[in-house]
Amino acid sequence: MTAEIISIGNELLNGKTVNTNATYIAQQLYKIGVAISWIQTIGDDAEAIRQALKLALQRADVVLVTGGLGPTHDDITKKTVAEFFNKRLVFREDLLEKVRERFARRGIKMPEINRNQALVPEDVRLMDNPVGTALGMIFEKEGKFTFVMPGVPREMQAMLEDSVIPFLRERCQECRVEVNLFRTTGIPESSIYERIEKDLPDFSSYEIAFLPKFTGVDVRVIRRGRDITDQEKFERFTRMLYEKIGNFIYTTEDKELEEVVGELLREQQKTISVAESCTGGLVQDKITDVPGSSDYFMGGMVTYSNEAKMKFLGVKDESLRQYGAVSEVVAKEMAAGVRQAVGTDIAVSTTGIAGPTGATPTKPVGLVYVGLASADRVMARKFLFGNDRRINKERAAQAALDLVRRYLQGLPLE
Numbered sequence: 001m002t003a004e005i006i007s008i009g010n011e012l013l014n015g016k017t018v019n020t021n022a023t024y025i026a027q028q029l030y031k032i033g034v035a036i037s038w039i040q041t042i043g044d045d046a047e048a049i050r051q052a053l054k055l056a057l058q059r060a061d062v063v064l065v066t067g068g069l070g071p072t073h074d075d076i077t078k079k080t081v082a083e084f085f086n087k088r089l090v091f092r093e094d095l096l097e098k099v100r101e102r103f104a105r106r107g108i109k110m111p112e113i114n115r116n117q118a119l120v121p122e123d124v125r126l127m128d129n130p131v132g133t134a135l136g137m138i139f140e141k142e143g144k145f146t147f148v149m150p151g152v153p154r155e156m157q158a159m160l161e162d163s164v165i166p167f168l169r170e171r172c173q174e175c176r177v178e179v180n181l182f183r184t185t186g187i188p189e190s191s192i193y194e195r196i197e198k199d200l201p202d203f204s205s206y207e208i209a210f211l212p213k214f215t216g217v218d219v220r221v222i223r224r225g226r227d228i229t230d231q232e233k234f235e236r237f238t239r240m241l242y243e244k245i246g247n248f249i250y251t252t253e254d255k256e257l258e259e260v261v262g263e264l265l266r267e268q269q270k271t272i273s274v275a276e277s278c279t280g281g282l283v284q285d286k287i288t289d290v291p292g293s294s295d296y297f298m299g300g301m302v303t304y305s306n307e308a309k310m311k312f313l314g315v316k317d318e319s320l321r322q323y324g325a326v327s328e329v330v331a332k333e334m335a336a337g338v339r340q341a342v343g344t345d346i347a348v349s350t351t352g353i354a355g356p357t358g359a360t361p362t363k364p365v366g367l368v369y370v371g372l373a374s375a376d377r378v379m380a381r382k383f384l385f386g387n388d389r390r391i392n393k394e395r396a397a398q399a400a401l402d403l404v405r406r407y408l409q410g411l412p413l414e
Contacts, residue, residue, distance in 0.1 A: 004060035008067035033175030067151030069134035087121035127163040184248040185216030195244040215398040264408040265296035270345040274300035275338035278352035282397040313337030331371030331380040
């Protein structure tokens with residue numbers, strides 16, 4: 001089964017909006033064995049929509065359309081697609097009532113223009129929108145299916161997961177695949193490959209991909225056919241992977257590192273505090289992005305200046321003068337200081353040169369020290385990242401969280 005995405009919207013063509021919808025759709029369909037072979041991006045133009053649909057239905061089994069389902073004059077997708085499939089738009093009072101109820105729950109009177117949301121193509125299967133008012137539509141022609149969804153990412157994602165994915169799974173049994181994810185951090189893609197290269201021929205039927213990001217590498221494994229039921233073979237693969245890179249794998253689920261750290265803290269009933277310099281609060285932001293983080297995160301400080309480090313964390317003036325703010329000694333003192341100030345089981349700190357300025361002959365841009373303090377030890381690790389300020393902050397925050405993970409899992413810290 002092949003599929004094509006048609007993304008509609010002038011904002012996608014003029015660069016004001018990044019087309020994240022196409023990426024998300026491709027990712028989700030790939031997981032169920034449906035390949036995206038083409039992606040078209042077009043403006044809010046009726047003729048362009050008709051031509052895009054005509055071309056897509058000539059070469060794909062499934063077409064996924066996003067954008068242009070709102071109630072305003074420039075949202076022309078519903079009318080144009082209905083005309084393309086020779087479907088008349090009909091007004092449904094029951095749908096209008098649902099729109100009114102949604103506005104009423106928010107304490108807002110429904111604008112009259114939203115009556116247009118109750119106009120739908122006749123004899124077409126509708127898809128519910130759990131987070132918005134624009135309904136999705138499924139058109140069938142000569143055994144091919146066209147799914148029309150809103151362009152608002154949150155609405156599209158909910159509709160895709162609740163309606164489109166189950167629909168396609170039911171109709172494409174041969175598409176079944178098993179996708180497993182091993183998320184790593186602290187090790188580059190090339191090093192992962194070098195460590196497992198000799199073992200890969202034993203698993204040649206697996207589709208193995210290395211997906212690098214600024215903060216780590218995801219190893220994605222796709223199994224098809226007999227490999228799905230051969231659990232012994234997959235267990236051998238998993239054992240091999242953990243033997244070679246196990247310390248760097250922080251989850252096999254679609255989770256971020258801060259979620260994993262939060263689960264470990266909660267399981268071990270430990271609390272954490274944070275002292276940040278170069279990351280400017282990013283570590284604390286990531287930790288508190290996790291619902292329920294108040295169970296284990298007690299507080300933190302952003303001490304950007306030397307004066308703040310001394311006043312709030314108890315960093316010694318002598319340490320700053322002798323070693324500098326970006327040093328192992330200061331990272332340790334920051335972690336120990338915030339742990340004592342907030343009163344937590346463990347603490348983590350960051351201090352470094354994010355760039356592009358601030359480097360010295362002995363301390364380049366990208367140099368970061370991450371400190372960790374607990375009841376039984378105070379230590380720090382040195383990292384050398386790159387030249388990009390934002391990427392350095394992201395990598396430093398990830399390194400801080402990973403140091404906490406390693407400590408909680410009893411893994412080597414140095």
